[in-house]
Every structure is written in C-alpha cells, then in structure tokens.
Amino acid sequence: MAVDRTRLPEPGPPLSCNFPEVRRRTLANGLRVCTIEHHEVPLVTCFVLMPIGSSQDPGHQPGLAAITGDLLDEGSGDLDALAVHEALGRIGAHLDTEIGADATLLELTTLEQYAPRALELLASMVWNPRLDPRDFDRVRELRLSRLVQLRDLPPAVADRVFTQLLYPEHPYGHLPIGTEEALRALTIADVTTFHRRVYTPKNATVIAVGDASHDRLAALVAGAFGDWASPEGVDTDLVDVASLDAPPSPAGRVVTVHRTGAAQSELRMGHIGLARSTPDYHALLVMNMILGGQFVSRINMNLREEKGYTYGARTSFEFRKGPGPFVFQTSVQSDVTAEAVREVLAEIKAIRGGRPVTAAELELGRAALTRGYPRNFETAEQLGRAAVQLALYGLPDDYFTTFVPRVLAIDEHDVTRVAEDHLAPERLLTVIVGDRDKVGPTLEGLDLGEVSEAAIA
C-alpha cells in the first residue's frame, strides 16, 4: 500500500501515566521506607536518600558532606575497604554514590536473589562505616588530585566560578567537592563527628524497587536497617536551606577566566532562580522548554542550527530545597563568544514579552513534557528516582499523576508571566572561560554590566 507522504501521521492523544503504588512505612528507629513493585526484570534497586548535601557543609568546611559520602564504601562493620568491594563484586552488585547540593544518594542494583546480602552491605556502609584514618587520608589525596585536574576542564572551571559568585556566603556557594584549602584542613575526626550527627535513621529514607512484593521489599529493608539506632545526645538538626534568605542579587556583570589558546569559550549565564516548592514550577518547565530546554528550543535552534556557533546550548532551572540557579550553558567557538552572549541575552529578553511565546511553541513545549512522560517510568531505577524526588522535596503522592494535566493547563499568558517574573536580564551573571586575547576585545559594548577577570580558583 502506498503511504501518504503529503502529511505527517497524527499521534494519538497523550497516554495516561499510572505511577505504580508507593507503599510507605516507618521503622521503629524512625527510618522511612518506600517500596515499589516492578516485575519486568529480576532485579532490585535500592536507594538510600540522606538529605545531606553540600549545603549541609559547615561554612568553613566545604567538601565535608562529599568526602563523608565517599568514605561510606571504604570499609564498614567487619569488612575493610577492599572486602566491601569484594563482597559487592561477588554478587555482581552495582553501587553508585551521588552528592548534590541537597542530598547524598546511594544506589545499589542487584539480582533479586542476592538482595538480602546486598542490602545488608548497603546498610552497614551507611550506618556503620569504619572511617579509618588511613582510608580518609587516601580518599582525601584522590579528591585533592581531582581538584587539580578540574582546573584544566573548562566546564568544571565555569561551574565553580559561577557557583561561587552567584551564592556568596550561602550554603549553595560551593561545589560538593569543596576547596583545596578546606580539604587539607579536614581531619577524620571532623568526618566522624559529622557522620554521627547527621547520618541518623530519622534523617534517612530507603526506597526499594524491584521484582519482589511490597512485603518482601519492606522486610528486606527492615532486616538490614532495623537495628540502626540514633546516637544518644547528638544534635541532628540540619540546616534548613529553604528558610534561608537568598543572597542579594547584584546588577549584572561579566567575569572572564583566561585560558591561553582555548579552542572554545565555555559560557555560563544566569542568576538565582527558584526553589522546588515554587507554585510556578510547571509554568517554568514549559517556559524553559521553549527558551532552551530541548533541541528545538529558541536558543539551541538559534546558536546551533542557524549560526553553527556550538555543538549545543541549553538553559535549565535547578529547582532545589532553596532557590537553585537558573543557568544557560554552552561551549562556543572563541571568535563568536560575544555574538553568542548577545544572542542569548536577546532571547532571554524576547521571551519576556518582546517576542512572546506563540501558540505553536506553547503546544510544542507542553507536548514534549507530557506526551513523553510515560518513558520516565520504565525501569526500576527510574521509578526509584521518582520516589526519591517525592521524599526529598515533600511532594504529594499524586504528583506524577497530576503532572500532565497541570502542564496542559499552562497557557501563553502563564509562560510570559513567569518569564517576566523569574528571568532577570539586568541581573545576569556571565562567566566566560576562554582565551582573553581572542575574546576580551569583543566583549566591549555588551549590555551585561561590568567586565572583570577572575583567576582559576
């Protein structure tokens, strides 16, 4: 049969997304447990969520939360560091530790048959790590070396400078890895005290997803974590980032970091954005899709597909417990750095009203978020990460089922309004990591505030 190539087939209506049931219980020690059944593949994935991110670092100790998280798998209980990994390796388990601004997240995936052993190892790491001084010393050396290497990686330099300048004197004002000075000053006693204070069952949520019943998953978690007792007389209060005032928002400025002979300029442009709890969350997601959140967004189409300046460009809002950054990021050919910056500034201004979002753009932005939504819930890992979001940000249980209708309720006016309210072209911090000799002279006349140069921290 000859097909009709004169028009594209219409996809069907958006498919509803039934997020599987999440069952919750709290153990006697205060630890919260979430279970989700997922019987597709004979695996179990287990997350331990500790709301201990780099924002919990004491002010003079940036990097403490991250090195503590890093030391969890360096020996626990009866097992030294190598024995822990030997035990994980023999059951083919895969362990991953992530440390962000708001949380430390451990993820362990294993064949269902080995889940009891895997969870036992995971629990032991979290509440009974050895925190041996020799391991601390070795891990700290590796982190210091990593910091040295990151000085040569333009995206890492740009992220560091952007973060530090955007959030002065604020818990979000440093990267999780911390600084060389702070790492050198840390001792194992700092780590031990920190771990004892904040790694408590009351702070922890364990999410188990996989090929087992709710009861079995819950029993596995209870068996592994049930004996974790809160230390007596320890202050377990965490810094409440959400209640802190955001740093003042100064006028826009441009900061360059010199890199001799760089083939490209690494760019960041942005300002402090919003917390995860903002009522404008869904409208901002739609607005960002149109501005720079996907391939066919205004900014990527402009910088990549029309001008060929870059391999790709995007914007994002990082919604955290407290107000996270709004940031544009790309890497552009050195000789068009100023043009790229100018175009992005123009796009940010335009979506606030100069060239408001069209009906077609709105439809595309909403459709990209809603029609593709089911694919976010295919694997045990994805389901577990979704439950992590619920737990970390205190979202309601029907969050995933109400997502699609809430996005579809956003209209052009909402998009323009949140762009006006939450994008601030006059307050943009612009960071350029590139060759001063190629880029510097072209930055004259940019309407982005004072231009200065920073050294690589």
Next chain:
Amino acid sequence: MNIPFVRHRLDNGLEVLIHADQNCPIVAVNVWYHVGSKNERPGRTGFAHLFEHLMFEGSQHYDKGFFHPLQAAGALLNGSTNADRTNYWEVVPSNALELAMWMESDRMGYLLPALTDAKFENQRDVVLNERRQQYENRPYGLAGMAIVAALYPPDHPYHWLTIGAAEDITAARIEDVRAFFQTYYRPRNASLSIAGDVQPDEALRLAEDYFGELEAGEEPPPFTCTPPEVRTSESRMVLEDRVELPRLYLAWHSPALFAAGDAELDLVAEVLASGKTSRLYRTLVFEQRLATEVAASQNSREAGSFFQIVATAAPGRSLSELERAITEEIDRFIQDGPTAVEMERCRAQAESQFVYRLQTVGGFGGKGDQLNAYNVFLGEPDYFDRDLARYREASSAALQRAAAAYLRPETRIVLSVVPKGRTALALVDAQPAVVA
C-alpha cells in the same frame, strides 16, 4: 535469558526485527546502517559522522528539521556514529509509532532532495565545534587520536577517530554527501528494530508500508582492509597537553569483536581494572598510591580491536613508576592467571550486566539497539544467549592465554601525555606523537 523477537526481511533487503514488551506504553524505533568511519578514506575522514548530522536536517516530504515533529509527539531521539556503524533511534509514546516510521523511512529514502548548501555548511560548523568541545578543548582529548594513529598505518581505516581531522571536515563537499548516501544508506545495508508496546503484526505492516517502497539500490562495496602487521617492537610516544597530571596509555592490537579471545580480554580488563578490588586499582591507587585512577578496556571492533590501559599519575609520582607497576601486574597475570575468586567475581559482574541490559527498550544499548547490533555484526539477532555464554564459559586458563598472547610488552604502544613544556616527564625514548 534472551530478547524474543519476530524477524522479517523486506523485498528491498531491509531487515526488520520486532520485540514486544508491554511494560510501559512506549516504543523504541532503532535503525542501524552498516557504515562508519572505517568506510572513509584518508583525506576525507570524519565524513560518516558529518553525514549523520545531516540526517537530522529534514528530508523531502518533511523538510523542517527531524526533531520538531518527534519532540512534539513526546519523543526522545538521537543518533551516533562509530568506526563500524551508524545508529539512529527514537523512543515514542506507543501511539506515535507511525509518525516515527514515517520520519525514519523518509530520511532513509528521500534525504537528498532536501539537502542544501546552507544545511551542509551549518552542520559542518556544528561538527567542527563538536570536535573543539570534545577533543581539542578537553584535557587528554587528543590522546585517542595519537593511539589509533600509532596502532594502524595511514591507509588503514582505523588509523583515525570517527570525529576525523579538522581539515578533512572543512574539505568535505556536498557532492560527497550524495555519493555516500547512494552507496551506504540503502535498505539492504540497514536493520530496523521496533521494540516496546506494539503488536508485532501491526508493527510489521507499518514497516512494509513505510519502508517497503524504498529502492533497494546497489549492494555497497564490500569492506576490505589489510590487517596491520604484527608489531615486533614497543613504540613510545609523547604528547604535550594542557594538563597538570601526566597520564600513561598502553595499547595493544587484540582480536576483533566476537572473535576468539575477545570476551576473554573483556574479562581480563575487568580483573585488571574494574572496581577497587581489581589488580591495577588495588596496586596503583590503593596500596602504592602511584595513580589517581586506572582503567582497562577491550575496545571491540569488527576489523580488529585494541586493548588499552590508562593510568593518571598521582602528584609527585612518575610515569615510569606507573609503567613498571602496570607491567609487573600484567606479567603476574600472565604467569599465574586469574584466581578462582577473581573468576567468580568477573563472571558475576558480566552476568548481572547482561540482566541490567534487559531493563530498557530504547536508547543507546537498549533492547532495540542490541537486536540491531547482533543482526548487523553477526546476522544473528538472537545472539544474546550465546553472547552471554562467551562470558560464562570463559575459563581462567583462557583468560591467561589471551593475556599472554596479546598483552606482550614488545608489541605495545606507550603514550605519555605530559604538561606542556614538560616532555622530560615522559617515558624515556618517547617520540612526539602525531595527531591530526
């Protein structure tokens, strides 16, 4: 364990593989073309990848970009090129399958009428920026080029990386695009998989409707190349880069993808450098603290692979210390073979990796991609089980033999990457590396 599927060959030679999985209301459409940078010629390197970019710029019957209608339907999509193949995929809601089939078939059949100079020049600039971002402006980013350039002679198609030389990308012409499309982007040189929430009959009907009408074209010329000569002496090179910590690369020729010894060397890499209990990590990073990181890999490819070990020196340690420690560990492995515990661990890791691979229908490495990989490289899309068996059945003696046969010091390439102006930090007798 396997990935059940229905297989059908259209009259024009296109292979169609359909795997039904109703777990999630999504479908992955995946197309492999059996062409990669190994089908390029010297002076025109980087072309297969540049061509891949043009596949996203619109085709005759929908010439407003490939992304737009698919993202509007909620798709995730991408493509990639390596030395041996080019793949394209989209994961769509199951009720947008027909749209994905329309789009994929249109660019397979009708790309050229929509090709313009403007698109070509734009994507050439994009690719040059991709090269700057991923290679030129990245620490150690040019090391891979130096390694393959030294492992293979200039006329061998693995002599260059898929990204190609900047001057070759700049020299590419739009006529080359037409010839390349006519030669390689033919149904008979492709494999289409549809994996996910579909009825196989319905998916097959769509495949016949949309792809069946495309012209079969000529058989692409068979790929040939002269295997590189067996190396008889070590070769040492040095590359200066904007880095603070020197890094050592060791590389050897090794058996081709799926050839005897390939899986064994994969497991050797696992025992040597995967995880904290691996031999090299334990010795270099954990105990002696000579290195900040170490990795080993069997880089499997159709016309011959290479085995590589990479280690970065810890501050204050030298590359010659690293070289000595790595060589000792390899010698010990060749002499004694893996222990029973190591075999248990690397088999458990391999087996669980195979299960992990069954989790998702789409994307790079998803079930649709795997079916096409087995089909394109072996003509056997049901190879999953036998692939797993290669790892399950590898004996410790076979690992030892493979290491002894391929990881000899006299056949290796050794590259020192050192901070600019600090060539004294390289191993002795290293010659400047050639990078395009």
